[in-house]
Amino acid sequence: MAIxxxxxxxxxxxxxxxxxxxxxxxxxxxxxxxDKVNMLVDKAEGVNRVPSLYGRKQAPDLPxxxxxxxxxxxxxxxxxxxxxxxRSAAHILRKxxxxxxLEDGTIKVMEPRTENSGLSQGTLIxxxxxxxxxxxxLYYDVLDLNVGREVTFFGKVFKIIxxxxxxxxxxxxxxxxxxxxxxxxxxxxxxxxxxxxxxxRPFRQFLDFDRQVLRFHGYWxxxxxxxxxxxxxxxHYFLADDTMExxxxxxxxxxxxxxxxxxxxxxxxxxxxxxxEMTGGPKVPSYSPADLTIGAVVNVFGRKVVLTDCDPFxxxxxxxxxxxxxxxxxxxxxxxGTECISSSLAERQLPPWNGYGSYDDSAENCxxxxxxxxxxxxxxxxxxxxxxxxxxxxxxxxxxxxxNPVDARRYFIxxxxxxxxxxxxxxxxxxxxxxxxxxxxxxxxxxLPDVNFFVPKEPPAYTDKDMWVGNELVINKHCFRLxxxxxxxxxxxxxxxxxxxxxxxxxxMDKIRRILASKDNGYKNFVxxxxxxxxxxxxxLMSVRCFKQAxxxxxxxxxxxxxxxxLIRYFRGDPGKERSPRREMIRSLVFTELTRGxxxxxxRLREGLLHADPDGSGVLPPSRLRQLLRAHRLPLNCDxxxxxxxxxxxxxxxxxxxxxLMNFLDFQTRPVFNLSEADxxxxxxxxxxxxxxxxxxxxxxxxxxxxxxxxxxxxLCQLNLEHLVKEQTQ
Numbered sequence: 119m120a121i122x123x124x125x126x127x128x129x130x131x132x133x134x135x136x137x138x139x140x141x142x143x144x145x146x147x148x149x150x151x152x153d154k155v156n157m158l159v160d161k162a163e164g165v166n167r168v169p170s171l172y173g174r175k176q177a178p179d180l181p182x183x184x185x186x187x188x189x190x191x192x193x194x195x196x197x198x199x200x201x202x203x204x205r206s207a208a209h210i211l212r213k214x215x216x217x218x219x220l221e222d223g224t225i226k227v228m229e230p231r232t233e234n235s236g237l238s239q240g241t242l243i244x245x246x247x248x249x250x251x252x253x254x255x256l257y258y259d260v261l262d263l264n265v266g267r268e269v270t271f272f273g274k275v276f277k278i279i280x281x282x283x284x285x286x287x288x289x290x291x292x293x294x295x296x297x298x299x300x301x302x303x304x305x306x307x308x309x310x311x312x313x314x315x316x317x318x319r320p321f322r323q324f325l326d327f328d329r330q331v332l333r334f335h336g337y338w339x340x341x342x343x344x345x346x347x348x349x350x351x352x353x354h355y356f357l358a359d360d361t362m363e364x365x366x367x368x369x370x371x372x373x374x375x376x377x378x379x380x381x382x383x384x385x386x387x388x389x390x391x392x393x394x395e396m397t398g399g400p401k402v403p404s405y406s407p408a409d410l411t412i413g414a415v416v417n418v419f420g421r422k423v424v425l426t427d428c429d430p431f432x433x434x435x436x437x438x439x440x441x442x443x444x445x446x447x448x449x450x451x452x453x454x455g456t457e458c459i460s461s462s463l464a465e466r467q468l469p470p471w472n473g474y475g476s477y478d479d480s481a482e483n484c485x486x487x488x489x490x491x492x493x494x495x496x497x498x499x500x501x502x503x504x505x506x507x508x509x510x511x512x513x514x515x516x517x518x519x520x521x522n523p524v525d526a527r528r529y530f531i532x533x534x535x536x537x538x539x540x541x542x543x544x545x546x547x548x549x550x551x552x553x554x555x556x557x558x559x560x561x562x563x564x565x566l567p568d569v570n571f572f573v574p575k576e577p578p579a580y581t582d583k584d585m586w587v588g589n590e591l592v593i594n595k596h597c598f599r600l601x602x603x604x605x606x607x608x609x610x611x612x613x614x615x616x617x618x619x620x621x622x623x624x625x626x627m628d629k630i631r632r633i634l635a636s637k638d639n640g641y642k643n644f645v646x647x648x649x650x651x652x653x654x655x656x657x658x659l660m661s662v663r664c665f666k667q668a669x670x671x672x673x674x675x676x677x678x679x680x681x682x683x684x685l686i687r688y689f690r691g692d693p694g695k696e697r698s699p700r701r702e703m704i705r706s707l708v709f710t711e712l713t714r715g716x717x718x719x720x721x722r723l724r725e726g727l728l729h730a731d732p733d734g735s736g737v738l739p740p741s742r743l744r745q746l747l748r749a750h751r752l753p754l755n756c757d758x759x760x761x762x763x764x765x766x767x768x769x770x771x772x773x774x775x776x777x778x779l780m781n782f783l784d785f786q787t788r789p790v791f792n793l794s795e796a797d798x799x800x801x802x803x804x805x806x807x808x809x810x811x812x813x814x815x816x817x818x819x820x821x822x823x824x825x826x827x828x829x830x831x832x833x834l835c836q837l838n839l840e841h842l843v844k845e846q847t848q
Contacts, residue, residue, distance in 0.1 A: 337350050635839065707761075
């Protein structure tokens with residue numbers, strides 16, 4: 119192949135094209151075997167495949183596209199671009215990054231993008247192999263790139279000044295010395311021969327401060343003129359070009375027509391220039407950031423604008439640039455006319471409620487002529503709506519307080535919906551009582567008793583803070599007493615104890631501690647009196663009945679029923695042994711689904727469980743047990759199956775005892791009551807049933823506080839009043 123003469127210009131007719139006569143321009147695929155692995159190579163086996171970076175016969179056997187995959191050398195460089203159309207500068211400096219891909223020897227040149235630069239930046243040279251200047255068969259290699267060198271890519275000369283750490287380490291391992299980084303040309307300190315004043319570079323200021331605006335609040339007092347008032351203004355100062363604009367802020371329903379701008383964007387002069395200076399001559403000095411501060415008065419062509427406040431970005435700018443720390447806003451003078459307008463808008467009274475629809479619906483129709491739906495608290499709805507098993511519904515059992523003995527025996531379920539603060543009341547009618555089971559009061563917002571409803575503002579209503587065991591609710595002239603709560607309501611209130619004082623164990627213990635400390639020998643007599651009431655076999659336990667009697671004696675009427683339930687639940691002496699009606703409810707639901715699906719294959723299920731437990735441990739993980747139940751085609755949905763697995767007995771590793779599962783599915787000991795589909799949905803969502811046969815379950819929940827034991831020692835330790843005994847003994 120002929121080599122071009124470098125003394126001849128690179129023009130048509132002065133060189134020889136080596137591609138003349140060549141017909142095949144593709145790369146010939148050749149396969150070879152390296153370590154018994156077939157690979158594609160660029161050259162035949164007989165040709166020397168040793169790269170120039172290694173000594174002869176010392177190169178690795180793997181090809182470069184595997185060994186150097188994703189290995190890239192990164193250099194920082196610059197080149198100068200001449201500017202023929204500008205007289206102020208002959209050229210500009212453009213910073214680029216050169217990427218050398220070791221896997222195939224390709225090169226890519228990119229220029230970092232700068233906002234509003236006016237240049238076409240990004241990828242300057244796409245990834246490709248670049249020939250050396252004045253050559254047809256030689257390409258740039260890793261040996262041609264180093265800090266301090268100049269490379270020519272397609273007629274542009276790039277000066278390499280730095281590289282990253284990976285490039286420096288890689289080239290040092292190859293035995294190539296990499297010089298120290300070279301500073302950028304604009305960072306080199308030059309000492310001018312003659313002292314010249316610094317030039318004003320508006321383009322540099324535009325790049326440094328583009329989209330940075332100082333924002334002030336102010337006013338213009340125009341009350342001295344006829345029909346004048348105080349104009350609230352918003353002042354914007356653009357740091358990119360030292361221009362200002364002023365916008366007037368009009369209050370709603372002010373009766374004034376809003377103009378386009380109080381002052382259009384321009385350089386605002388400090389003084390009104392004479393007519394001769396506006397047509398020519400030196401530039402008139404204009405306002406700068408140093409002239410703007412809180413309390414400053416800006417002369418806007420004869421109008422005195424007072425600056426009263428600024429935004430956080432402006433405060434940070436003055437704090438960093440000028441070192442200001444005091445940004446106390448100034449008060450705006452009160453305008454009598456504007457004050458009357460604003461006060462009348464704020465004190466707008468809606469007509470009294472006429473009894474049709476809800477308060478929110480009626481108020482929305484009074485505010486606008488166009489009918490609109492009332493606005494709901496959507497954020498509260500998202501946070502307090504039902505999420506899986508977390509229903510966000512507090513359920514309480516209630517009795518009707520009445521002089522009529524028939525009404526006093528009636529049983530109700532009170533539901534409080536946290537998503538919209540509404541209450542629904544359902545009655546559980548006993549058999550042959552003459553009262554039907556179903557909805558007693560529909561779900562709506564329940565208001566406090568003895569309030570005037572026909573008023574402009576909505577009267578106060580019951581909230582979740584009023585829902586606690588022992589409280590009395592007067593709803594539509596019916597007095598209900600909350601006598602118990604389900605497990606979800608008690609647990610929810612305990613988890614959010616900061617919102618519900620009746621479930622806050624810290625506040626309850628503080629109340630007991632204050633009462634015992636206020637009496638003479640109160641704590642000593644309390645401990646000595648009830649020390650013999652503990653269980654003989656276990657000295658640390660006390661029965662719930664005796665503990666309740668002790669609390670009533672020292673607290674009198676200062677402790678509510680809900681607080682007492684919170685104490686028992688916190689200091690439970692026999693956890694896990696309290697009666698749980700939830701297991702029987704879920705078991706009834708399971709048998710309902712099994713009967714409906716005609717499933718009765720317990721023997722085959724037992725064989726599958728024994729086969730899945732070759733060690734005979736008697737337990738299986740919940741995931742494995744769920745897989746076996748699905749394999750044996752139990753007609754249970756995922757929610758009901760998860761509820762069933764939760765109530766089964768487990769070991770210390772939370773593995774389920776499958777013998778308890780077989781007893782759970784024993785048809786000979788099936789529960790005596792069944793639930794409907796509607797009741798199934800309520801149980802799955804931790805809701806109490808609404809069937810008359812399930813009143814027994816709520817009755818069992820009521821007996822929870824009268825059975826079991828309390829850890830007496832833990833209660834005394836939590837009181838932490840031992841120092842009173844020592845003081846009273848001395």
